[in-house]
Amino acid sequence: MSRVQYNMSLAGQPPQALSMWQKFFVFIGLVGLSILLLATFNVNFPNKGLWLFLSLGGISVGTIGFSWALYGDKQAGIKNDGVWFKSISSKGILGWVLGVFLTLFYVVLYFYPQYIGLNSEGENTGLVALFDPLSKMLSGNPASQWFMYGTLYTISILIFGIKFIWKYRHSRYEIIRTSSVMFFQTAFAFIIPEFMARLNGDSLQLPYYDLKNVWPLNYYNFEQYRIDGFLNSGTIGFVLLIFGIISIFIITPILTYKYGKRWYCSWVCGCGGLAETAGDPFRQLSDKSQMAWKVERWVVHSVVVFVTLMTTAVIYSYLDYDASKYWLSKDVFLGLVALLLTLVFGWAMLYRREELQKDAQYGAIGYFVIILGLVGIHYMFGSQLFIFQAETLRTTYGFLIGSVFSGVIGVGFYPIFGSRAWCRFGCPMAAILGFQQRLFSKFRISTNGGQCISCGNCSTYCEMGIDVRAYAQKGQNIVRSSCVGCGICAEVCPRGVLKLENDTPKGRINPKDVLLGNDVDLMNYVNNK
Amino acid sequence: MNHVVIIGNGISGITAARHIRKNSNKKITVISAETDYFFSRTALMYVYMGHMKFEHTQPYENWFWEKNNIALKNAFIEEIDFQNKKLTSSQGETIMYDQLILATGSITNLRGWKGQHFEGVQGLVSKQDLELLEKNSKNTQHAVIVGGGLIGVEMAEMLHSRKIEVTILVRESVFWGSVLPKEEGKLISNHIESHGVKILYHTELDEIIADDNNRVKAIKTKQGNIIDCQLVGITTGVKPSISFLENTELDTEMGILVNPFLETNMPDVYAIGDCAQQRQSINNRKPIEAVWYTGRMMGEAVAQTICGNPTKYNPGNWFNSAKFFDIEYQTYGWVFSKPDEEYSDFYWQDPKKERALHFQYHSKTQKFRGVNSFGIRLRHEVADAWLNNNLTIQQVILQLPEANFDKEFSRKFSKQVQQAFQEAQSPQL
Numbered sequence: 001m002s003r004v005q006y007n008m009s010l011a012g013q014p015p016q017a018l019s020m021w022q023k024f025f026v027f028i029g030l031v032g033l034s035i036l037l038l039a040t041f042n043v044n045f046p047n048k049g050l051w052l053f054l055s056l057g058g059i060s061v062g063t064i065g066f067s068w069a070l071y072g073d074k075q076a077g078i079k080n081d082g083v084w085f086k087s088i089s090s091k092g093i094l095g096w097v098l099g100v101f102l103t104l105f106y107v108v109l110y111f112y113p114q115y116i117g118l119n120s121e122g123e124n125t126g127l128v129a130l131f132d133p134l135s136k137m138l139s140g141n142p143a144s145q146w147f148m149y150g151t152l153y154t155i156s157i158l159i160f161g162i163k164f165i166w167k168y169r170h171s172r173y174e175i176i177r178t179s180s181v182m183f184f185q186t187a188f189a190f191i192i193p194e195f196m197a198r199l200n201g202d203s204l205q206l207p208y209y210d211l212k213n214v215w216p217l218n219y220y221n222f223e224q225y226r227i228d229g230f231l232n233s234g235t236i237g238f239v240l241l242i243f244g245i246i247s248i249f250i251i252t253p254i255l256t257y258k259y260g261k262r263w264y265c266s267w268v269c270g271c272g273g274l275a276e277t278a279g280d281p282f283r284q285l286s287d288k289s290q291m292a293w294k295v296e297r298w299v300v301h302s303v304v305v306f307v308t309l310m311t312t313a314v315i316y317s318y319l320d321y322d323a324s325k326y327w328l329s330k331d332v333f334l335g336l337v338a339l340l341l342t343l344v345f346g347w348a349m350l351y352r353r354e355e356l357q358k359d360a361q362y363g364a365i366g367y368f369v370i371i372l373g374l375v376g377i378h379y380m381f382g383s384q385l386f387i388f389q390a391e392t393l394r395t396t397y398g399f400l401i402g403s404v405f406s407g408v409i410g411v412g413f414y415p416i417f418g419s420r421a422w423c424r425f426g427c428p429m430a431a432i433l434g435f436q437q438r439l440f441s442k443f444r445i446s447t448n449g450g451q452c453i454s455c456g457n458c459s460t461y462c463e464m465g466i467d468v469r470a471y472a473q474k475g476q477n478i479v480r481s482s483c484v485g486c487g488i489c490a491e492v493c494p495r496g497v498l499k500l501e502n503d504t505p506k507g508r509i510n511p512k513d514v515l516l517g518n519d520v521d522l523m524n525y526v527n528n529k
Numbered sequence: 530m531n532h533v534v535i536i537g538n539g540i541s542g543i544t545a546a547r548h549i550r551k552n553s554n555k556k557i558t559v560i561s562a563e564t565d566y567f568f569s570r571t572a573l574m575y576v577y578m579g580h581m582k583f584e585h586t587q588p589y590e591n592w593f594w595e596k597n598n599i600a601l602k603n604a605f606i607e608e609i610d611f612q613n614k615k616l617t618s619s620q621g622e623t624i625m626y627d628q629l630i631l632a633t634g635s636i637t638n639l640r641g642w643k644g645q646h647f648e649g650v651q652g653l654v655s656k657q658d659l660e661l662l663e664k665n666s667k668n669t670q671h672a673v674i675v676g677g678g679l680i681g682v683e684m685a686e687m688l689h690s691r692k693i694e695v696t697i698l699v700r701e702s703v704f705w706g707s708v709l710p711k712e713e714g715k716l717i718s719n720h721i722e723s724h725g726v727k728i729l730y731h732t733e734l735d736e737i738i739a740d741d742n743n744r745v746k747a748i749k750t751k752q753g754n755i756i757d758c759q760l761v762g763i764t765t766g767v768k769p770s771i772s773f774l775e776n777t778e779l780d781t782e783m784g785i786l787v788n789p790f791l792e793t794n795m796p797d798v799y800a801i802g803d804c805a806q807q808r809q810s811i812n813n814r815k816p817i818e819a820v821w822y823t824g825r826m827m828g829e830a831v832a833q834t835i836c837g838n839p840t841k842y843n844p845g846n847w848f849n850s851a852k853f854f855d856i857e858y859q860t861y862g863w864v865f866s867k868p869d870e871e872y873s874d875f876y877w878q879d880p881k882k883e884r885a886l887h888f889q890y891h892s893k894t895q896k897f898r899g900v901n902s903f904g905i906r907l908r909h910e911v912a913d914a915w916l917n918n919n920l921t922i923q924q925v926i927l928q929l930p931e932a933n934f935d936k937e938f939s940r941k942f943s944k945q946v947q948q949a950f951q952e953a954q955s956p957q958l
Contacts, residue, residue, distance in 0.1 A: 075724065077855030081690045082579040170855070172938040289590060448934055449909025451850050451859070453821045454540070455572035460585045469588055490936055492580075494852040496859055496906035499934050 021069035029062020039130040040116055049133035056151075060159045067163035076170035078492055080461070088415065089281045095415035103412030110403040113145035138194040147194075153274065154190045158182055160277035167280070173487050173500070177266060181273040188212040189270050204233045209240060212268050214247040216307040217429035219397060224318040253436060259502055260443025261433035262485020269429075271422060274411065275463065276486060279419025283463035283488065286418035292465055296424055296482065297360065300431040303401055305367050307428045309374075310397045312337050313390035338375055341368065352439045355509070401426060420463040424482055434481030442502040443485065444509075445478035447471060452497045458489035472497050479509050532556045533835060534616065534626035536606055540821055541802025542632030543567040544828025545835075546599050552836040557598070558624065560616075562605035564656050566591060571821055573659045574683045578690040583656075611778055611795045628797045628835055631774075631785055632828070635767035635803040635819050644737030649745035650761045653684050662687070669693050669759040673748050675734045676765035677704040679851050684762045685726050686854055696727040696756060698734055704853075710866045712876045713887055713903055717853045720883055724854050737761055767819050769804040782806055784817045789841040791831045799834070801827035801842075811844060813863055820849060846916045847899070848909065856883055861912035862899025864889045872898060875922065875953060877946045879904075886946060890922035897925045905942060906934035926950045 018026065035045075035055035045051040071079060087094035108115050117126025124132055128148050135143035161182040168174035189210045196206050207229040215221045221244050230241040255263045265272045275283075286292075316330055323329035345368045348356065356364070374386050386393065410422025423430050437443060445468070452475070458468035464482045468489045471478045478498075490498040533549055535542040538561035546557050572586040594601050604618040609629070616624040637652025639645045649665050652658055662684075666672070672688050674681050677699035685695045701707060703714025704721060718728055733751045740746040747757045769784035780786045780794040784806030791799045802824035807816040814823075826844055833840035850859040864887055865872075873892045878885040884904030890897045897920050900912065911932040915925050929943040 075855055078580075080575075080578070080580040084582050085579040171936060172940070173936045176938055446934075448906070449913065450822050450825075450848070451909055453571040454569040454588045455575065456569060456581055456585045456588065457572070457575060460581050473588060487936065494857070495850040496857050496934060499906070500937060 019069060022066055025062045025065035025069055027062075028058050028065065032056065032058020032060075032062060036127060036130070040127040042117070042126045044125070045130065048130050052130050052134060055130070056155055060155060063159040064162050067166045070163075071166045071169075079167050080492065083281075083284060089284070091285060091416060095282075099413055099415040102414065103408055106408040106412045109145055109149055110407055116145060116148070118145045135194075138191070139197040141197065150190055153270070154185050156278045157185045157270075157273045160280070161273075164277050164280050168491060171487070171491055174491065177487065178276065180267045181269075181276055184212050184268045185270050185273045204236065205229045206233050206237060206240065209244075210270070211240075211243070213270070214252060214264075214429060215244065216248075216304070216311065216432070217269070217271075217427065219307050219311065219402060219428075222311060222315050223394070224314070227318075248432075252433065253440075256433050256436045257441050260441050260483070260485050260500075261430065261437045262443065262483075262500070264433060265423065265430060265484035266486045271406065271410070271427065272420075272484060275414075275419040275423060279411075279414050279463070282414045282419045284418070284460050285416065286420060286424070286463055286465035288459050288462070288465050288467050290467075293467075294359075296465070298363065299425045300427065300434075301363060301367070303405075303426055304428040304431045305371070306397060306401065308337075308341075309371065309386050310390075310393040313386050313388075313393050317390035334375055334378075338372060341371060348435075348439060355439060401428075418463055418465070420465075420484070423484065424464050430482070430484070434483075437483070438479060438481035440505075442505055442508070444501065444503070445483065445489065446499045446501055446503075447475055447477055448495075448497045448499065450475060451495045453495055455494065457492040457494065458498060461488050461492045463488070468498070477508060530554075530556045531627045532558065532625065533628045533630065534624060535559045535630040535632055536616075537561060537632035537634055537802070537804075538564065538567050538601065539570060539632060539634050539802060539824065540567075541634075541824035541828045542630065544825045545630050545632065545801060545832045546828075547597070548829055548832030549835055550597050550599055552832065552838075554598075555835075556600075558600045558602055560602045560604050560606060560618075560624070562603065562619075565601060565603050566594075568656070570654070573653065573656070574687050577659060577662060577687045607773055609774070609777060609779075611798065614797070626797075629799070630831060630835075631771075631793070631798065631800040631804060632802045632824075633770045633804045636770045637763050638766045638768040639763060640765060642734055642736060644739060644745075645763070647737055647739040647743050647745050649739075649759060650737055650763060652763045652767070653680055653687075654767055665760050666691060666693060671696070671756075671758045672760035672762060673698065673756055673758040674762040674764055675748075676763065677701070677706070677728070678708075678764055678766065679705070680767075681705075681762070681764035682721065682851075682853050684764055685721065686724075688760075688762075689724060689726060693760075694725075694727075696729060696758070697721075698732045698750065699728055699730050700733050702730050704728060706866060708866055709901070710864065710874070710876075710887060712878065713885055713901055714866070716878065716883065716885055716903060717856065717858075720854060720856050767803065769806065769817060771804055789843070790834055790839060791827055791842050792834075799831050801831050807842075811842075812847070814844065814847060822848075846913055848912070856904050857906065859902045859905075859907055860899065861907065861909070862889075862897070862916045864899040864901045873922075875926075875950055877949045879942065879945070882940070884942065886942075888922060888925065890925075895921040895923065897922050900925075906936075907932045908934040922950075 032055045035051055035058070039045065084090045086092070088098065089095065113128070117124050117128040119125060123129065124142055128143050128145055131143035131148040131151060134151060135141060135147045161178050164178050165175050189212065193208050193210055196209065200206055207226040210218070220226065227241065230237040252264070266276055312334070316333060319328060319330045319333055320326060321330055323332060345364065348364065353361070405426040406422045410426065413421055452469070452472040454469055454473045456469050458472060459466070462468050463486060464484060466478070466480050466483060468478055485500055487500050490500055533555050535546055535558070538559045542559055546559050549555055549557055566587050567589065568583070568586040569588060572581060575581045576583050576586060604620065604622065606616050607619050608617040610617070614626050614629070616626065618624070635654060637654055644650070651661050651665060653662065666688060671694045674684050674695060674697045677697055681697055682704070685697055688695050699706070703709065703711060704718040706714050709717065722728055729750070735749045735751045737745055738747045738749060738755070745759060745761050747755050748761060749755050771781055771785055774781060774785065778795060779798070784804050785793055785800035786808050787793055787800050787805045788808055791801055791805065793800050803817070803819040805817070805827065810816045823844060827842050830840045830842040846862055848859070848861045850857070852858065871892055872889050875888040876885065882904065886905060887901040888897065889899050897915055900907070908931070911928070915928070926947055929946055933941070933943065
């Protein structure tokens with residue numbers, strides 16, 4: 001319990017000011033950060049390993065210490081006091097400054113890595129060079145801008161993960177889920193790929209592979225250089241390639257059926273991991289309007305179509321015409337793609353038509369016709385597959401979706417659009433998992449009878465911009481394709497109305513017009529109408 | 530076209546409007562002087578605490594009303610001419626109705642204390658109260674809250690979030706002792722105190738003392754103690770907001786008297802929500818229920834009646850929920866604070882965590898009457914079925930795991946409760 005302040009000017013004001021300890025840890029963190037900044041401006045530190053350690057150590061101690069100062073003396077429970085009073089978390093001036101800073105960082109990282117010291121010809125300089133000692137220790141190679149980024153990314157998830165756990169320490173679901181995200185980032189995204197790179201030699205040419213990154217999130221997984229790398233690396237390479245394929249076609253559908261897409265989006269995924277930890281202070285900024293939901297559905301599904309076309313074109317481009325050399329020829333491949341799309345489309349239209357909104361049906365039919373039309377034109381007239389060059393499609397996708405959307409907008413705009421803008425509007429993986437979650441899964445958020453008081457905490461703190469309250473106040477379960485299962489709606493609910501659970505698909509969607517508690521006749525009357 | 534006018538845009542009035550729209554194409558006008566749009570009153574505390582902005586408390590986007598052809602009008606109705614079906618606003622505007630639904634809600638029940646009109650004395654019911662609290666708490670170091678109930682604890686949490694010292698005056702020996710049995714009253718009292726909020730038990734307000742500017746500077750308790758404070762929160766309950774209906778032909782008592790169809794004594798005039806008073810109370814419920822969901826149910830029922838399907842307001846089993854700082858509370862059926870000879874209690878409290886269950890059941894028949902839960906979420910559907918199917922306490926305890934609505938991976942409690950129940954049932958050695 002913090003002491004009451006007898007300072008006239010402070011009492012009764014929204015508590016915005018930092019305590020002594022908070023200021024102290026902000027200072028430590030800023031010292032760590034300024035070492036990185038100095039390196040960016042080409043201050044050449046003598047003992048790079050030591051300075052890197054000091055910098056990352058300062059940032060970590062600063063963040064974790066700050067969390068302690070923020071939550072340590074408070075009892076376990078919801079800690080949203082003052083969220084909308086603080087400049088950083090309410091699109092105030094601090095939020096905008098941070099947003100611009102992050103965006104600039106991403107622009108440099110993706111498009112101008114030479115400015116932060118990347119030098120593929122000779123020695124690295126500046127910021128990237130600061131990370132050389134760590135990179136050499138792990139993989140034996142000098143750092144790249146991606147290694148630098150990966151290190152900072154992993155550290156962010158770890159230290160802000162600790163902050164998140166502190167904040168939600170009353171909930172075992174949140175503790176376990178966050179630990180999972182921290183583990184998968186550190187082990188699968190960071191350490192294992194670096195060690196795999198260390199193993200590479202003449203007999204092994206494994207591409208950099210974050211095993212938990214499933215196509216289409218890693219849209220490049222089936223590009224020629226990677227396939228060559230896999231196939232030239234003996235059994236290990238072959239197993240990895242097969243793993244990549246069954247990840248999306250077998251593992252993903254099974255897990256999503258059983259647990260919803262949360263098994264990936266908020267338990268495993270790196271993008272989700274950053275959003276759930278470092279992005280947590282911004283979750284309330286997502287747009288909850290119905291308009292935003294409409295935009296989301298069109299944009300994210302268009303990205304799925306785009307990535308499907310692009311990947312098909314890329315694989316097609318390096319396959320052979322002649323089926324006698326290798327069974328998977330250009331024609332066989334195209335046929336398989338067409339068959340798969342037809343099966344998925346046919347199943348959804350035949351068995352799940354009732355659950356698709358009108359615009360979803362039109363969209364699905366439209367896209368389906370376009371894709372098959374393009375394939376047909378290609379067969380009949382022998383024109384370029386999908387009109388554009390495969391390479392053009394690939395670079396356009398990589399630039400627009402891979403870099404601008406997921407990085408620059410996705411993370412750079414955390415303080416403006418909330419932490420899940422990429423996951424919601426741009427991620428094709430989330431859209432595919434969401435499609436399945438909506439139509440073929442046991443997961444739902446159950447609503448507890450008539451207890452909802454429409455307060456709006458659930459909707460406000462939904463990072464995916466779902467208007468949770470709209471369902472809860474009607475007594476409906478929430479079955480939305482975009483739900484990543486972070487569980488925060490169930491945390492902030494003051495009346496215990498929401499519960500994430502996996503149960504039988506039957507009765508999962510329960511439209512009720514009248515809530516539990518009214519007499520039975522009335523319920524029957526309205527529900528049977 | 531038939532014109533339905535609804536006075537009050539709270540949960541009752543808005544639910545009625547929405548359901549009338551669903552079932553008819555009548556012209557609908559909702560009148561309120563409080564806000565332009567419907568908002569969730571129960572969420573006011575979160576706006577003050579910075580969890581939400583005021584707009585987040587509005588369950589529908591602003592375009593919703595026009596799209597559904599529900600006219601919203603910001604006006605204060607001063608006079609109702611029941612004979613000519615005519616309303617007059619404070620601006621002198623007149624509005625004709627064919628059917629009138631009164632859903633005017635409630636106001637803070639000031640009990641006539643000396644000094645209750647001073648600046649810095651307030652309740653917490655309306656949006657205006659929230660704005661007033663923002664103003665009143667600005668230079669407040671110490672606030673006194675009168676009355677230990679649900680609004681009382683909300684107000685304490687709000688002020689506490691702004692680092693204002695809070696003292697609550699409570700008439701009983703535990704917090705909310707008029708409703709909570711001693712055991713959980715103690716649990717909740719301890720929890721509130723653990724946050725640094727002071728509770729004075731067996732203490733009632735005698736008078737409010739002001740400075741030269743008519744601003745609160747202290748209160749005096751009935752024991753004669755003076756407590757310095759700059760803010761007095763009155764949370765001893767609410768009463769129907771019907772002062773503008775006094776001296777009319779409308780039959781009122783504490784609230785507007787209605788029959789089970791929510792009809793008043795005047796033709797085509799209905800009353801719902803906090804302002805309605807049942808002529809005959811329904812299943813142990815109070816004749817005036819100022820609860821979120823009862824307002825909603827009355828709105829649903831009256832909409833049916835108005836759309837030609839006469840429907841009684843017939844609430845099912847009693848339930849409710851609340852939150853005391855970090856402890857969630859739910860109740861299903863009846864658990865009374867006063868000991869009752871015919872009924873027995875089974876209380877379980879986790880020795881390690883702040884969570885508890887309190888069951889009451891008929892001693893002779895063993896029939897389950899109700900449960901209070903603290904720090905545990907119970908499934909409404911299951912608890913409701915227990916009550917409807919007249920289960921015995923033994924059956925309820927056995928089925929406890931089915932009622933568990935706690936978040937995934939939460940520490941289970943059923944086994945401990947079952948064990949404790951068995952021990953309590955076995956004859957004392």
